[in-house]
Amino acid sequence: MHPLKQFDFFKDLSDDELKVITFHTRTLMKNEIIGHRGEKCHQVGFIISGEIDMESINENGDLQTMAKLTSGDCFGETLIFTSKAGYPGDVVCKGTTELILFSKAEMSRLIMSNEKLF
Numbered sequence: 001m002h003p004l005k006q007f008d009f010f011k012d013l014s015d016d017e018l019k020v021i022t023f024h025t026r027t028l029m030k031n032e033i034i035g036h037r038g039e040k041c042h043q044v045g046f047i048i049s050g051e052i053d054m055e056s057i058n059e060n061g062d063l064q065t066m067a068k069l070t071s072g073d074c075f076g077e078t079l080i081f082t083s084k085a086g087y088p089g090d091v092v093c094k095g096t097t098e099l100i101l102f103s104k105a106e107m108s109r110l111i112m113s114n115e116k117l118f
Contacts, residue, residue: 003100006072007046012116021110027098034075034091041079041087043101047071050097056089080104 002018003025004010010018025048028034035041037056045052047069054067054075066089069075079085081104102110111117 023100028093030095032093035087037089038086041076044076044107046074046100048098051094053092054089
């Protein structure tokens with residue numbers, strides 16, 4: 001199965017359409033930071049394997065998990081197309097995590113070149 005087929009975003013694409021999409025993967029280790037709270041998001045990530053948490057420190061100084069993302073989930077998809085929004089919390093790998101990453105330009109090209117992704 002094509003690696004992108006596991007993600008809902010790509011589910012309507014045929015195998016031939018998926019074959020022409022170029023992407024790169026990145027493997028991150030436990031506690032690696034993908035983005036910090038307030039930092040501008042420049043990419044969309046699709047989680048092949050592993051787990052990512054969106055974390056922040058609450059008013060009592062305690063670590064709070066705002067979201068847990070796992071295999072098949074994606075992040076950054078709404079943030080890359082806004083001009084001022086940054087990550088709402090730190091985006092942290094909770095173990096070895098493999099991602100497929102698309103920059104804003106790559107994601108825009110992908111969406112514009114295939115009406116099934118609208």
